[in-house]
Amino acid sequence: MILAGGSGTRLWPLSREQYPKxxxxxxxxxxxxxxxxxxxxxxxxxxxxxVTNSTQKFFVLGQIEELGYEIPxxxxxxxxxxxxxxxxxxxxxxxxxxxxxxSIVGIFSSDHVLDHTSSKTISNAEQLAxxxxxxxxxxxxxxxxxxxxxxxAEVLGCGCRVLEFREKPDIEIAKIYIEEGCxxxxxxxxxxxxxxxxxxxxxxxxxxxxxxxxxxxxxxAKIYPKISSISVDYGIMEKSDRVAVVKxxxxxxxxxxxSAIHEEFKKDEYGNCINDCDSIxxxxxxxxxxxxxxxxxxxxxxxxxxxxxxxxxxxxxxxxSSQKVKAVVSELKTRNDERALNGQTVYRPWGIYNVLEKSDxxxxxxxxxxxxxxxxxxxxxxRSEHWVVVKGMACxxxxxxxxxxxxxxxxxxxxxxxHRLSNPGKISLEIIEVQIxxxxxxxxxxxxxxxxxxx
Numbered sequence: 001m002i003l004a005g006g007s008g009t010r011l012w013p014l015s016r017e018q019y020p021k022x023x024x025x026x027x028x029x030x031x032x033x034x035x036x037x038x039x040x041x042x043x044x045x046x047x048x049x050x051v052t053n054s055t056q057k058f059f060v061l062g063q064i065e066e067l068g069y070e071i072p073x074x075x076x077x078x079x080x081x082x083x084x085x086x087x088x089x090x091x092x093x094x095x096x097x098x099x100x101x102x103s104i105v106g107i108f109s110s111d112h113v114l115d116h117t118s119s120k121t122i123s124n125a126e127q128l129a130x131x132x133x134x135x136x137x138x139x140x141x142x143x144x145x146x147x148x149x150x151x152x153a154e155v156l157g158c159g160c161r162v163l164e165f166r167e168k169p170d171i172e173i174a175k176i177y178i179e180e181g182c183x184x185x186x187x188x189x190x191x192x193x194x195x196x197x198x199x200x201x202x203x204x205x206x207x208x209x210x211x212x213x214x215x216x217x218x219x220x221a222k223i224y225p226k227i228s229s230i231s232v233d234y235g236i237m238e239k240s241d242r243v244a245v246v247k248x249x250x251x252x253x254x255x256x257x258x259s260a261i262h263e264e265f266k267k268d269e270y271g272n273c274i275n276d277c278d279s280i281x282x283x284x285x286x287x288x289x290x291x292x293x294x295x296x297x298x299x300x301x302x303x304x305x306x307x308x309x310x311x312x313x314x315x316x317x318x319x320x321s322s323q324k325v326k327a328v329v330s331e332l333k334t335r336n337d338e339r340a341l342n343g344q345t346v347y348r349p350w351g352i353y354n355v356l357e358k359s360d361x362x363x364x365x366x367x368x369x370x371x372x373x374x375x376x377x378x379x380x381x382x383r384s385e386h387w388v389v390v391k392g393m394a395c396x397x398x399x400x401x402x403x404x405x406x407x408x409x410x411x412x413x414x415x416x417x418x419h420r421l422s423n424p425g426k427i428s429l430e431i432i433e434v435q436i437x438x439x440x441x442x443x444x445x446x447x448x449x450x451x452x453x454x455x
Contacts (some may be wrong), residue, residue, distance in 0.1 A: 001092040002035055004052040004060060004110035005082055009329040010257055013313035014290065017329070017341045020109035021255065023059045026145045026265060031255070032110045033063050040069075041119040042106060049096055050110075051088045058349035074099075080221045086235040087227055089191075090200060090211050091144055091220065096226060097193045104129050105196075107189040113264055114188075115250040116415065125190050125246045128157050132244035133199060134190040135162070135237060137183025138252045143174035146323070148185035148233070150245050151177075159246035165238045186252060189232070199242060204235040258306040258322040264287040277309075288319065290369070311344040312355075349452040350375055363440040366390075367421075369429040374422035376450035383437030383444060385413045387421070392429035395422040418448060 007017045015021040029037065039048050045064075048071060057078060064071050077091055086092040091108055096103050104126050133253050139152040148168055152160035165185065168176060168436040210226045214428055237243055253264050262273045262375050270285040277291035284299040291297045293308040301306070306322050308315040315325065332340035344355045350373040357364045369392075377397070378455070387394070387410060394405040399418040404424075405411050413419045414426075415437060423429035447454065 001049045001051065001089070001098065001105055001106045002032075002039065002110050003088055003092075003107065004032060004050050004056060005079055006081075006109075006111060009213040009326045010323070011255070011261075012317055012325050012329050013308060013310045013339070013343065016339075016343050018055055019059070019345075019347055020056070020111070021344065022109075023056075024345075030063055030069075030381075031112065032060070033067055035062060035108055035110050035112070036067060036069070038114065038119060039106070039108065041116065042123060045069045045071055046075070047100070049076045049077060049092050051079060051092045053079050053082070059347060062349070065213060068212065075099055078220075080224045083224060084226060085187075085232045086207060086230045088455040089189075089232050090207055093191065093193050093196055097197075105191050105193065109187055109254065112186070112188075113251065113253045113255060114206070114248075115252070116248040117253075118248055121246065121248055121250070122188075122190065128159050128244050129190040129195070132156065132159075132161075132196065132242050133195060133230050133237065133240055134246060135161065136186045136188045136190075136242050136248050137245045138186050139247060139249045140178050140182070140184050143171055143178055145167065145169060145171055145174055146260070148293065149174075149177045149182040150185050151180065151182050152245050152247075156244050157319055157427055160224040162237075162245050162410050163204065165233060169257060180301055182233060182246060184252075185233070186220075187233075187254070190246075196236075199236050199240050199313050202388040203239045204230070207235065219382075239325065246437050256323070257325070258288050258308065260318040262286075262306075262319055264371065287444075313343075342438060348375075348453075349373070353433075358430075358440070360437065361438065361440065363435040365435070367432045367433050369394075369421065369423040369431075371423055371426050371428065373383065374451060375420055376445075376452075376454065377418060377420045378448065379418045379446045380437070381446070382415060382439035382443050383435045384415050385419075386434040386436075387411050387413070388432045388434075390430040390432060392423060392427050393425045394429055394431060395424045396420075420449075 003021055006020050011021045015024055020095055023030050028399060057076060060076060073450055077095055079088060093105060106122055128134050145168060149166040151163040153163040154161050166177060207227055210223045253260050255261055265273050267273045272281060272285060273288040275290045276293050279289060280296060280298045282300045284302040286304045287302055288306045289297055304319050306317050306319050329340050346353050351369045353365045353367045355365055370401045389405045389407050389409055391407060396403050396405050396411050399417055
């Protein structure tokens with residue numbers, strides 16, 4: 001089970017609420033894709049379940065498709081709202097038991113970095129999971145104030161009984177925890193469905209009752225309003241006397257902020273972590289720098305900073321302060337600023353679009369439609385649209401009439417006309433769209449038909 005419903009607040013402006021960090025690519029694969037590949041070392045794709053939400057459903061399906069796999073549609077579980085990890089895990093465990101009966105289930109976050117060599121350690125813990133709720137603790141490499149800690153007790157097979165869970169400490173307490181042999185709490189688990197449901201009934205009866213003892217317990221939309229938001233640690237793990245921890249001596253990080261990214265990824269000889277941008281660094285070290293390839297980033301006498309530059313936002317802060325980024329996102333939300341939700345590149349189930357230029361009365365986009373995909377049949381009350389094909393072949397439907405538009409050709413859609421853009425070809429379709437009108441926002445879309453089931 002992969003938990004993939006998180007928001008993108010901690011790595012803003014790289015990630016956004018509607019494009020969170022698990023879908024970002026820091027190499028050949030996104031964090032979510034790398035999690036899928038690790039899970040496939042333990043299970044077949046038909047046995048992988050993903051708990052997410054309707055906004056992220058198409059990222060999940062698209063990124064799995066990119067890997068060359070097809071997941072059963074019923075294995076993608078959509079929460080009606082986020083209620084933390086215990087309801088999400090209960091939802092997934094219930095559906096897994098319904099499909100496969102009593103099972104051993106590995107539960108992983110979709111946004112962690114973890115060595116693939118960990119699969120054997122996880123697999124070896126299966127026998128322990130028949131009697132205990134198994135969590136995985138990471139051997140600390142240094143005192144860390146951003147993680148919770150687990151104190152192990154006596155040995156139980158390949159693991160140890162858990163003596164206690166400890167909250168995120170300050171630096172001095174973190175040093176003491178490490179001296180005591182504590183482990184970082186990774187938030188990864190191995191649960192037997194029967195053991196889990198037994199502990200859930202005893203320790204979190206509100207959740208158990210909502211999922212299993214109400215007449216509406218098969219309607220997830222009616223279950224979620226009745227339950228509290230609670231983590232699996234608070235709800236069960238910290239209360240149960242049937243918890244064991246297995247040590248992971250592998251590279252692991254939850255990439256919780258830009259300081260963590262700096263720790264994890266490749267750096268130059270001066271400790272600077274730089275993406276593909278052009279940079280001139282003079283007497284500058286231990287920085288993380290992200291910008292566009294066409295931009296020269298110049299730093300002079302700069303140390304231990306995060307400089308994150310995207311098309312529509314710039315973040316500059318000391319690395320150790322990057323956990324405060326959430327406060328920036330909160331402020332943007334209070335302003336109803338779209339930049340908290342989306343960047344200049346917006347992802348849709350049919351492809352992507354980039355905003356090239358925008359004012360109150362016009363909006364210019366580059367739209368890329370994947371082969372065989374189409375936008376919804378739609379209409380706008382307040383804007384007209386001019387489409388120019390740059391690459392590929394466009395199938396354009398306007399008020400029921402279809403035509404094909406080739407590279408260099410264009411078409412015009414007046415306000416009030418029903419229209420649809422499709423890509424019937426084998427390569428990506430690229431167009432430039434110019435919107436002109438009194439309202440050039442996404443709110444001015446009336447959908448009549450949609451192959452992806454969007455409202």
